[in-house]
Amino acid sequence: MTPWRITATALASATLATLTAGTALAQQGAAAIGKHPPISILINSSPWYAGFEKVVGLYEQQTGNKIKLDVTPFGGMLEKARNAVRGSESPYDILNLDTQWTIEFYEGGFLTPLTDIDPGFKLPQEVFTYDQSGYWNQEKRWRTAEGGKLMAYSPNGNVHLFLYRGDLFKEAGLKAPETWDDVLAACGKLHSPPRAYGAVFRGEKGNSIRYDWMPFMLGSGAAITRNPAAGDYTVTINSPEGKKAVDLMIDVAKKCGPPNIAALGQSDAIQLLATGRAVQGMLVAAAWPNFEDPTKSAVVGKLEAVPVPRPASGQHGDAIGNWHFVVPKSVPDDRKKAVIAFSNWFLTQAAQKAYLEGGGIPVRSDVLTADLASNPKYRWVKAYLDSQKFAKQELGYGEGPQVEQVLGLRLNQVLIGEMSSAAALNAAAKEIEEIFKKSGRKTGTLPPLPES
């Protein structure tokens, strides 16, 4: 044997030894979880996908069970999820659904409640329920744990974070913004277009402006409908509080925003913050990693995060945008069992820790608690946890996308000056009432706001 060969043989046997050790370890894990057929997950490419992929790799390694990840463009997720449940046997065993899509799937009876597969399946207490959006009460047609069945759990949950430039704030002697008045005060000092914009949020027509208006609305004590959980769909958006919420958003846009704020989408808002052009900004937590990567950001280490500010005379409010893992009805039983096995494992503390280290946002509070907050890398975590206390699900009914279209247009029209806030809210209220009427809900509207 030549020396080279000897080395090669040594290497090979060493590898073999490691492999055997690995198998032994895997068997230990597998003993608890058991052998299951391969499953496939419909999932979107996203900032948290890399973390999820790593966790799945870990699961495969530990248990020997296989998971296929079908990474799909965000724009194609709903299409593929619908196809999957409307056809005969679903090609996917787990679908990943955005919060707004869940209603359609719950209500349409396309899914198997997780507790129907395994009556013993329970979410650990530490797992966020994100305002109970994984439960469905078919009688009330509402997402609630009260009388509802567990249909889903979240692999990812988003709330807004309010980001600001720690360095510039320090220089100017400002403290972290707690109210929108603080935001406006900071703009007064730091807003000098076109070199620097005081604050950015998404003003683009549609989902963008609707979702970014939610913190203003909830903070001002306004609501779209009176009590949908109890079946009362009276439209209350054109209340004085609603008007206050719109006026506040417009005020912030005018005094802090760039001239094209009415066309600003997610990517544009990230761009303005990442280039250092914007001093503050309201963005979803999932966007955070963008600002800490030097190939993507010129402000690495400079942004700080707090929960979305509240109106000076209001409370904090925010809307949740979370994802849901669900199981189609048409999946065969043995694969449904495999889903439960994976889910039990995925929600353990150890797996969630691996998820965080891989770049995901864990969905367990105990993984996110105190010791992380002191690590500067995770300085957004405190704001994220604080927001969980007041963040809510909005538009939790089948008509949600239609209501969003109405609000997304009317709010945008106020922003570009085509309508006054009162006129826009009156119009929106009437249109939303019409939508509810057509679908046979108990509805009505408030007297119109004075428009002058």
Added chain:
Amino acid sequence: MTPFGKGERWIGYGLLTLAVLLVVGPFVWITLQSFKHQIAIYTGAWIFTPTLDNYREVLFSRRSDFVSNVWNSVIVAAVSTSLVLVVGTLAAYSLHRLAWARWVALGFLAWTIFFHAIPVITLIGPWYIAFRQLGFYDTQFALIVTHLTINLPMTVWLMMAFFREIPPELEEAALVDGCRPVQAFWRISLPLAVPGLIAAGILAFIFSWNEFAVALSLTSRETATVPVAIARFAQQYEVQHSQMAAASVISTIPAVLLMFLGQRFVVRGLTLGSVK
């Protein structure tokens, strides 16, 4: 066409240069972005350190299937384009020359227009269900057949327009001389319609290469094509322009090559042995 006269030449070249610059400019700009990190794209920088990271990420990262995506696109686009040229050209010639009743020809052409006008999102649901029932979901066959159908209307119409430009006397004379109908088609009409065939082929190829909606719903990770892969860079919360640009640039290379080869194949195959 006649070449430029003396005086016209410079005006002509000037206009042409301008046109080419306007067409190429944005493409060059996109190519430039593919060598930047995202932050340099964000700031619109003109001076930057070029990087190959985006190409590396798109081609070789563990998460990327781009090479197989390109291969899928090559198969689907090449096969569906070849088929649509055969089927569409024959149908165009048939409807134009072979004495079909007026209602057949008009009916078929009108139907193709209606079909082409249908918004694609209303097509994919029924197609998904049909192909899944037949067991062709997630196969290249399904994509080839649907792309063939989608491109058929334009190919038929385009080829008819070109057959119409050929004076009928040419074929009539040949037929009188004892030439058979298939020969008349193959030896006389088809070679004269080669420019049309090339245009139809290029367009069918490009539409197949870039088709997104049907490809998305009939494929999964292993069978996905280039546009589906590139759409992954447009995420819910961010657009990865840098990698998207690199992927777009990469995807044009095999496409241009294939179109070039296909064109030569058509020209060689048809102009040899033609009686011009």
Added chain:
Amino acid sequence: MQPKVALGAAEIAAPALSRPGPAARSGAYWLNRSFRWWSFLPAALLMAVLTLYPMVNLVWMSVSTIEFAQGRDIWSFTPGRNLDLLLSDRVLRHAFLNTLVFVVVSVAAEMVLGLGLALLVGRLTRGKGLVRTVMILPILVPPVAIGSMWKLMFNYDFGVFNQALMGLGIEPVNWLGSTSVALISVILVDIWHWTPFVFLILFAAVEALPVDVLEAGRVDGATGRQALRHIILPLLRPALMVAITFRSILAFKAFDEVYLLTSGGPGTSTELISLHLYKVFFEQNQLGYGAMLSLAVIAAIVAFLLVSRQALARSTAA
């Protein structure tokens, strides 16, 4: 329509029949005998098998309300309801007008530019292939990339256009954020993207022009403009018809770029029928009304095609 001489089936078969004998029963004989059938059947079959079901499904949906319960779709026959929705749809009016402007302006511009380019390139003695390859580049870029990348170019603060304007000392333009400019910006992208499509078709037609006719025109002493007007344009008419037909259909269905550039905003300034349809049919899952809207789009396209073909026929008459 040009006059055309169609050959009867009998005439086609005649040469073959005139030489009966053993060869007549060979494969070649049957190939020629049944040429008319086998040349058309594949296309007809394909259309029948793949398009009939979706088309019937669409029409049926358009007169139904479709709801989902217990994992099944429940169809009820409600033609009046969907028509009502169509007539009372507020967004639709804006969308229809914008679409009309978008289609007319971009298709007209693309036809003129595409024709001009085709004529110019046709006169080159060298490098035609190269120019054609270059012209293909815009249609080769996936639409999702075109939308995303042009959005960067239009960016107010960092975009290449505003960089250029500010370099020249001109106020930056709010390309996508101003209601008066947004539609123009969207049309500009469409023209960049799709002029090559028109060019490809017309360039092929220019290449196929019979040389002798052009020569004859020159010998007769026709000036360049006269030759273009009275000889070339009438000869190009079939190709022009195809180009305008298919370009218009695609323009009516334009989606990806506009969706990515503006989402139909600001306000309703770039709301197109295709975007609206996407929201209704797809995002809101109103299948019945969405199907009705699709049929309305198809009807609008057909009406537009009839009008535009008339206009084109008149302007290219010899």
